[in-house]
Amino acid sequence: EIVLTQSPGTLSLSPGERATLSCRAxxxxxxxxxAWYQQKPGQAPRLLIYGASSRATGIPDRFSGSGSGTDFTxxxxxxxxxxxxxxxxxxSLRTFGQGTRLExx
Amino acid sequence: xxxxxxxxxxxxxxxxxxxxxxxxxxFTVSSNYMSWVRQAPGKGLExxxxxxxxxxxxxxxxVKGRFTISRHNSKNTLYLQMNxxxxxxxxxxxxxxDRSAALDVWGQGTTVTVSS
Numbered sequence: 001e002i003v004l005t006q007s008p009g010t011l012s013l014s015p016g017e018r019a020t021l022s023c024r025a026x027x028x029x030x031x032x033x034x035a036w037y038q039q040k041p042g043q044a045p046r047l048l049i050y051g052a053s054s055r056a057t058g059i060p061d062r063f064s065g066s067g068s069g070t071d072f073t074x075x076x077x078x079x080x081x082x083x084x085x086x087x088x089x090x091x092s093l094r095t096f097g098q099g100t101r102l103e104x105x
Numbered sequence: 106x107x108x109x110x111x112x113x114x115x116x117x118x119x120x121x122x123x124x125x126x127x128x129x130x131x132f133t134v135s136s137n138y139m140s141w142v143r144q145a146p147g148k149g150l151e152x153x154x155x156x157x158x159x160x161x162x163x164x165x166x167x168v169k170g171r172f173t174i175s176r177h178n179s180k181n182t183l184y185l186q187m188n189x190x191x192x193x194x195x196x197x198x199x200x201x202x203d204r205s206a207a208l209d210v211w212g213q214g215t216t217v218t219v220s221s
Contacts, residue, residue, distance in 0.1 A: 035207035037150075044199055044214055045142075045150065050207035057209075088150055093140060093203055094165075096150040 002026055004089055006097035012105040019076040021100045023089035028069050033092040036065055036074045039099075040085045048087075049074060076102075107131035107210050109200050114215030121190050121219070127183040127200030127212055135178045138203035141185050143196035144214075151196075154185065155203070168194075190219045 003026040013019055023034070031052035037045040047056040049065035052072055062077045076083055084104050089097040113125040125141070141153040154164045154174040162174050173186040183200050195218050201208035 033206045037208070039150075044211040045208070046211070047207050047209045050205050050209070054205075056207070090150075090152075090207070093138070093155060093206060093208070094152045096142075096152060099149045 002029060002091055002095055004091055004095055004097035006087075006089060006100045008100060009098075010101045010103060012103050013079055014105045015079050015081055017079050019074075019079055019083070019102060021074040021076075021087055021102070023067075023072040023074070023097050025070045025072075025091060029072075029091045031068050031072075034065075034067070034072050035090045037088045037090065038083075038085050039088065045088065107202075109202065109210055109212035111198065111200055111212040111215035114198065114217045116218045116220065117190055118221050119191060119219055122186070122188045123190065123217060125185040125187065125198055125200075125215055125217070127185075129181050129183065129202075132202065132210075134176050134181050134183055139174075139176065139183045140201050140203060140208060141174060141183075142199045142201055142208070143194075143217075144199070145193070145196045148196075153198070156183070187217070190217075192219050195219050 005024045007022045034052040036049040039045040053065045064075045066073050086099045086101050088099050108130045110128045140155045156162050156174045171189045175184045197214040199214045200212045202210040
């Protein structure tokens with residue numbers, strides 16, 4: 001079973017700053033099957049990125065995904081107040097990472 | 106509008122059963138891969154089960170043999186039959202549609218509490 005490890009566990013940044021979130025797999029993952037989600041308190045997750053680097057419908061271009069093999073990254077170029085949330089990566093529609101909490105500094 | 110609406114959650118005793126429903130609108134359940142994902146209180150997301158458009162089903166080890174995923178084509182509804190429930194099954198359960206190997210549409214979730 002592939003294990004996804006996200007880092008850091010919590011990231012404290014200010015609006016306008018750049019956020020870099022990491023997702024590392026225990027073995028190689030097809031880029032086609034790596035997705036990122038955003039979840040705010042009391043809400044269902046929302047798809048941000050699929051296929052490691054493709055933005056889902058309606059997702060602002062400040063969100064970008066990259067990576068291959070075992071190392072994947074979600075980057076938020078300039079943080080907006082609404083971006084502070086928990087972010088999860090997922091592989092092959094199965095395993096999720098444990099999440100990164102992005103909080104306001 | 107593409108939408109998923111879950112129902113059927115509630116309080117159940119350990120060892121009991123519950124059936125969750127997920128009604129879809131704006132698309133056809135049977136033409137898509139459909140998943141159940143759960144989230145225990147204060148915890149992360151856990152994939153539970155998937156049903157493929159062809160009918161194949163898969164389960165997380167934690168629920169295999171106890172949960173059954175199914176669909177009713179004419180009702181355009183997804184189900185999760187949960188038997189032999191345990192305290193650790195307490196969670197919000199979400200249904201979601203797979204599109205391009207990612208879960209692009211999610212329901213609002215239904216809460217299952219297993220407690221005596």
